[in-house]
Amino acid sequence: MVFSTSLRILPQEPWFLELNPNGRIPVVVDHQRDDHVVFETSAIMLYIAQHYDTDFHFWFDPAKDANSYSDMLQWIFFTVCASSVGHH
Numbered sequence: 001m002v003f004s005t006s007l008r009i010l011p012q013e014p015w016f017l018e019l020n021p022n023g024r025i026p027v028v029v030d031h032q033r034d035d036h037v038v039f040e041t042s043a044i045m046l047y048i049a050q051h052y053d054t055d056f057h058f059w060f061d062p063a064k065d066a067n068s069y070s071d072m073l074q075w076i077f078f079t080v081c082a083s084s085v086g087h088h
């Protein structure tokens with residue numbers, strides 16, 4: 001109950017809207033990189049991969065493994081679109 005209540009109210013608070021004007025969770029603030037702010041799940045995943053998985057354990061090097069990288073993007077975008085259908 002507390003979780004679902006805060007999930008509705010928290011994203012509309014002014015401090016949160018400063019981070020994500022779209023008023024949606026999740027948002028990341030990267031204190032290790034000048035408090036850079038990222039919202040949208042897929043953008044957050046790619047950001048974390050780019051900066052914190054530089055050995056490519058969990059994603060693909062766009063330069064050295066371009067086709068796998070393309071496949072990865074394809075499924076990320078597919079997932080975003082599929083999960084957006086009917087979402088308010």
Ligand SMILES: N[C@@H](CCC(=O)N[C@@H](CS)C(=O)NCC(=O)O)C(=O)O
Binds near residue numbers: 026042
């Ligand atoms: N496309 C967004 C969707 C985010 C989203 O819908 N978040 C929900 C929680 S899972 C939310 O913030 N709900 C609160 C609200 O709609 O007020 C993403 O991938 O980050």
